Amino acid sequence: MSTGERTRSLRRAAVTLLAAAAAYEAVARSGFFPPALLPTLPAVARALVATTMDGTMPAHAFHTLYRVLIGFSLAITVAVPLGILMARFRPVENFVLPLASALMPIPSLAWVPVFILWFGLGDTVSILIVFYAALFPMLLNTWSGVRAVNPLWLRAAGAMGADEKALFWKVMIPGAFPFLITGARQAFLRCWIAVVGAEMIAASNWGLGWVIFDAKEFLNTDVMLASLVVIGAIGFAVERLLFGSLERATVLRWGMVRAATT
Amino acid sequence: MPHIEVRDVSLVYDTPAGRVQGVQGASFDIEQSEFLCIVGPSGCGKSTLLNIIAGFIAPSSGEIRIGGKPVSGYGMDRGIVFQDFAQLFPWRTALANVAFGLEMKGMGREERESIALEQLALVKLEKFAKAYPHHLSGGMQQRVAIARALAYNPSVLLMDEPFAALDALTRDDMQRLLAEVWRETRKTVIYVTHNVAEAVYLADRVVVMTPHPGTVKTLVPIDLPRPRDPLSVEFLAFQKQLLGLLGQQSAEA
Numbered sequence: 459m460s461t462g463e464r465t466r467s468l469r470r471a472a473v474t475l476l477a478a479a480a481a482y483e484a485v486a487r488s489g490f491f492p493p494a495l496l497p498t499l500p501a502v503a504r505a506l507v508a509t510t511m512d513g514t515m516p517a518h519a520f521h522t523l524y525r526v527l528i529g530f531s532l533a534i535t536v537a538v539p540l541g542i543l544m545a546r547f548r549p550v551e552n553f554v555l556p557l558a559s560a561l562m563p564i565p566s567l568a569w570v571p572v573f574i575l576w577f578g579l580g581d582t583v584s585i586l587i588v589f590y591a592a593l594f595p596m597l598l599n600t601w602s603g604v605r606a607v608n609p610l611w612l613r614a615a616g617a618m619g620a621d622e623k624a625l626f627w628k629v630m631i632p633g634a635f636p637f638l639i640t641g642a643r644q645a646f647l648r649c650w651i652a653v654v655g656a657e658m659i660a661a662s663n664w665g666l667g668w669v670i671f672d673a674k675e676f677l678n679t680d681v682m683l684a685s686l687v688v689i690g691a692i693g694f695a696v697e698r699l700l701f702g703s704l705e706r707a708t709v710l711r712w713g714m715v716r717a718a719t720t
Numbered sequence: 721m722p723h724i725e726v727r728d729v730s731l732v733y734d735t736p737a738g739r740v741q742g743v744q745g746a747s748f749d750i751e752q753s754e755f756l757c758i759v760g761p762s763g764c765g766k767s768t769l770l771n772i773i774a775g776f777i778a779p780s781s782g783e784i785r786i787g788g789k790p791v792s793g794y795g796m797d798r799g800i801v802f803q804d805f806a807q808l809f810p811w812r813t814a815l816a817n818v819a820f821g822l823e824m825k826g827m828g829r830e831e832r833e834s835i836a837l838e839q840l841a842l843v844k845l846e847k848f849a850k851a852y853p854h855h856l857s858g859g860m861q862q863r864v865a866i867a868r869a870l871a872y873n874p875s876v877l878l879m880d881e882p883f884a885a886l887d888a889l890t891r892d893d894m895q896r897l898l899a900e901v902w903r904e905t906r907k908t909v910i911y912v913t914h915n916v917a918e919a920v921y922l923a924d925r926v927v928v929m930t931p932h933p934g935t936v937k938t939l940v941p942i943d944l945p946r947p948r949d950p951l952s953v954e955f956l957a958f959q960k961q962l963l964g965l966l967g968q969q970s971a972e973a
Contacts, residue, residue, distance in 0.1 A: 618821035
C-alpha cells in the first residue's frame, strides 16, 4: 500500500468512527435513556483516564494479555507441529481430523463451566479457553498450508541436495507461510474474543472481562464502556500493527499474498 | 566412454484405463560437453525420459549411467531447470535462490554468495541479485533458474522446455544467452523441447522421438558452425528435415 493510499484509508476510517461517535453522543444526550445506562462519551473518557491513571486498567489489560499470550503460544506450539504431521502422514491426518471436526464447532465459552468444575476459578480456565479457541484455526491452516506447498519447490530443493531437515525448515515452513500467518490471525481473533468471555465467568479480580462484569454490579456503565474501548483498541493494535507488519515483512514482500490485506 | 549412457530405458504407467507404455526402449549416448536436444510431439514421453535421467522417476526397465555410475534418485551431479517459472522460491531473493544448492553443501554465507553472484553475472542478472522472483519477468526468472542449477557446479544440466512459456522475442534472446552460457561452462546439456527451430539453434545432436509409445526414432547431428544463423539456408534445411521426421509419424498415426 502506498503512503497516499494509507492516508486515504486512515481518513475513511476516521470519518466512520467520528460519525458513529456523533450518533452515539446524540442519543446519549437526548435524555431518552437514563445517563446511568447510557453515559456520554466525555464521561466514558473520564472513566478511562481515571482508571488508567490509577493503574487499574493497565493492570487488568496486562492480566488479559498474559492469559492470551500463554494460551496462544501453547496453541501454536501444539498446532503447528501437529498440522505438519497431519499433512505429511496420512494416519495422523486420519486420527486427528475427525477429532478436530467434532471439537471445532463447540464454542470455547461453552467449556467455561466445565473447566471451572475441573480446574476451579482462576487463570488456568482462561488460559485453557484461549488455547482451545486458538488451536483449531492454527491447526487447520497449518495442515492446508503444508499441503499447498508447491511440489516443484520440493523437487527443485531435493535436486539441489536438500535433506529432510532442510526441506522442512527451508522449503515447507516458508512455503506454508501465507497460511501460517492467516492461521495466527484467525487464532488471535478467536482467542481475544474468548478470553473476555472466560474472564467474565471464571476470573477473579483481574482482567478486562472481569472489569465489565464487576462494574455491572455497581451500574458503572462508564467503566464498562471504557473497558470495551480498551478491549477493542488492543485487539485492533495486535491485528493491524503486529500481524499487519509481519505480513508486510514476509508474504507481501515475497509476492505470496493470499490473506485479505484490507 | 560417453558421459551419459541411456540403455534400453522403458517406463510403464499403471492407469485406471490399464497399463500405458510411456517410454519404450530408449537408448542413446551423450558425450562430455555435448548439447543434446530431445524433440517430439506432445505426449511422446520426452519429459518423462528427462525426469528418469534426473532421478525423479525410476524406469521400469533399462538403465542410465552418468560417468559410468548407474543413476538412482537425485544427485548433485545434475542441475535441473523446469518449464514452470514457479520453480524459484518466492521467499528468497534471486541471489539466495542461486545460493541454495551451495547452502545445502554447507558452504559459508560469504563464499556461497560470491559464487552465486558470479552465476548471476553469467546470465547477466547481477544487478537483480537482491530482487525477489515476483519482481522479475518470466525470462529473468528462468535465467535465475539456470544460474541456480549451475551454481553448485554439476557436470550435467537438464532442461525441460525452459523457454516454452516465454514470448517469441524473449525466447530468441534466451536461446542466444543459453548458447553463450554453454560455450563458457562446457556442461553436458540435455534439453527437451517441441520447438524444432530451438533444437537446431542449440543442439549438437537432436534425438527425435515418436509418440505412443515413446521411442527414439532417430538421431540427427547438427553440424553447423556456431553462432548459428537461423535464417541461413543450412539452418532451414535442418529445420525442414526435423519437421519431416516429426510430420511423417503424425501422418502414419
